[in-house]
Structures are given as structure tokens and as C-alpha cells.
Amino acid sequence: MKLLDSYSVTYTCPSNIALIKYWGKFATQFPCNPSLSMTLDKCHTKTTVHFTKVDSPSCDVELLFEGRKNPKFEVKLSKFLDEQSHIFPWLKHYALKIESHNTFPHSAGIASSASSMGALSMCLNDFDSALKAQEGIDVNQCSSVARLGSGSASRSIFKNYSIWGECFVKDSSNEYAIEFSGFSKEFLTLRDAVLIVNDGEKAVSSRQGHALMNEHPFKNVRYENAHKNLEMLIKAMKSGDTKSFVRIVESEALELHGLMMNSNPSFILMKPQTLSIIEEIRNFRTMFEVDICFTLDAGPNVHLLYFEKDKDIVKKFINETLLPLTHRETVIYDQIGLGPHKVLC
Numbered sequence: 001m002k003l004l005d006s007y008s009v010t011y012t013c014p015s016n017i018a019l020i021k022y023w024g025k026f027a028t029q030f031p032c033n034p035s036l037s038m039t040l041d042k043c044h045t046k047t048t049v050h051f052t053k054v055d056s057p058s059c060d061v062e063l064l065f066e067g068r069k070n071p072k073f074e075v076k077l078s079k080f081l082d083e084q085s086h087i088f089p090w091l092k093h094y095a096l097k098i099e100s101h102n103t104f105p106h107s108a109g110i111a112s113s114a115s116s117m118g119a120l121s122m123c124l125n126d127f128d129s130a131l132k133a134q135e136g137i138d139v140n141q142c143s144s145v146a147r148l149g150s151g152s153a154s155r156s157i158f159k160n161y162s163i164w165g166e167c168f169v170k171d172s173s174n175e176y177a178i179e180f181s182g183f184s185k186e187f188l189t190l191r192d193a194v195l196i197v198n199d200g201e202k203a204v205s206s207r208q209g210h211a212l213m214n215e216h217p218f219k220n221v222r223y224e225n226a227h228k229n230l231e232m233l234i235k236a237m238k239s240g241d242t243k244s245f246v247r248i249v250e251s252e253a254l255e256l257h258g259l260m261m262n263s264n265p266s267f268i269l270m271k272p273q274t275l276s277i278i279e280e281i282r283n284f285r286t287m288f289e290v291d292i293c294f295t296l297d298a299g300p301n302v303h304l305l306y307f308e309k310d311k312d313i314v315k316k317f318i319n320e321t322l323l324p325l326t327h328r329e330t331v332i333y334d335q336i337g338l339g340p341h342k343v344l345c
């Protein structure tokens, strides 16, 4: 392999929201249960990596996040890149300058680690292919490297919907996610309005939450439920059964937060407004017979999922009823997306 003197590459990669939740991990970031997510569109990270060949082997990293040096992330990234040297042995011959921007506010309850680790993985794999003079890039490897940075990032590499974790689905794996296809056409029109209840730092990180699953009294029931819910959700999405979709998605969100409340130590990430919004969504669904539902990430913000055909009535509902319950009337409108994309300069 001939090492190039320098190379620059830019990718955008979206975040994703899990419908079947990953909570609990083992060994090198393998999930204790399979998960299924929707890839977002507007909420994404744009990352450029400049690779410069150096004479003395080291892996020098400089990170500019939103145009500013970020020493805390720089340390994390150096450690992550060190760990990737078995996949990318050429890394020790390069100094890396990484520039990263998010299209959504930090701590908005949207997994920025998923989009940022996804974008970084795409850049590393793109350079790896260039060095090997290969056509195209290995998507399994892109997903696997993203997974090592942040579990949920493994799912951001694909368009529409992804499945990560060994399960009944053919080719599913703990190492990397796969694209989920074969769903009924209305699911291509799914939208996500993220209602921001609180934009502060979370009291308990995902890493701590995953760790608490190791001794969780309900862990076996949870892992069994996740498999059952995944099977039912896939069936509903294939047959266009939106009523079952709504029921399963909400039950997964509440099960995730139920696990948090029953951990030792217990923690609660929902806020009073989270519950008020959930109640309003359920009332609206009953009153207008519109298939909308909520899901939650590991935080207090509510993802309101709805279909494009209902966008006008849902927007009116958000403006009139939900916005007053949010922090500074903040909502981020997103929708199903096409996955990572190389930016040609």
C-alpha cells in the first residue's frame, strides 16, 4: 500500500432515533439486544478530516468543533483512533485535523454522538479505500467503526431504517447494523418533530445507563421483550399496520425509561413537561384518530412521530398545544433521511 502525502475528505452523516431501543452492552460495544432506528435527515454532522503524513509514527489529532478547539473531545478521539489502529494500521503515519459542525444544537436531545461518529467513520473508511485503491467503501466496516465510537452510530450509516444486533433478521449482526427494507410505503413518509423540554446536560450519561443494565433486576425480561417487540414492529411496518406501530413504539420508549427508574441507583430523565406532552399526544390521537406517537431518547425531550399526510393538522397541534410546554418554544422538524453523503469540494 502506497501512503499518500496528504488527503482531505468531507462527509455529512445524520443522527437517528431508535424505535426499538438499545440499552445495555457487553464486551467491545456489542448490544445486549437488537434495535431498530429511523435515520434522520436535517439533524446531521458535517465532518472534514485532513490527513497529513508525518515522519515519526504517532497519531496526532487536532479537533475543531464548531470552529473552536475542543481539548476534552480531542482526548476522547485520540483514544478512539488509537483503538482503531488494528483496522487502519496506516493511522500512526498521519496527523489528523478534524473539523466538525452540527446542524442542531448540542444537548438538544438528538444523539450527536451518532451523527459525529458516523461522519468520522465515513471519512476514515473513505481514506482507507483511497489508500487501497479500492472502488467504493465497505459499509459493514463503516458501521462497525462507527459502533466502536458510539453504539447507536452504527445505525446512522444507512438510509431510512436500520437494524443493529443479532436477531431473527437475516444478516443481522452485533458487529454492524444493516439497512431494513421491505416496509410498507407510508413508512417512507415518517416525520419527527423533536420537542425540546430541556437542553441542559443529562444528569446520567448513556454510558452510565448502559452499565446499570449489567445488574438490572429486569434485564432478562427486557432483552426478551426487545426481541418480541422488534419482531412485532417489523411485521407492522411490512403490512402497513400503523396502529400496532404506534403502540409498540410508545411501549419501547416507556420501557426504556422504566428501566432507568428501576436501576440501582434509580434515575429519572423525564421532566414534568415530558409527561404533559405525552398526555396531550395521546389525547390528540384519541380525539382526531390520527396515527401519531411519541418516542424518547435517553433524555427528557419528546420525539413526535407522524406521517406526512397529517403534517398540517399535526403542525397546528404542535403550535397551539405543545409549543407552550417546551423550553423557549423550541421544536426541530425532521424527517426520514438518506444516510451519509460525501461532500465534493
Ligand code: PMV
Pocket (backbone or CB within 6 Å): 017, 018, 020, 021, 022, 023, 035, 111, 113, 150, 151, 152, 153, 206, 207, 256, 297, 298
Ligand atoms: O449510542 P449510545 O451509547 O449513546 O446509546 C444510545 C442509547 C439510546 O439512545 C437510549 C437508545 C438507542 O438505541 O439509540
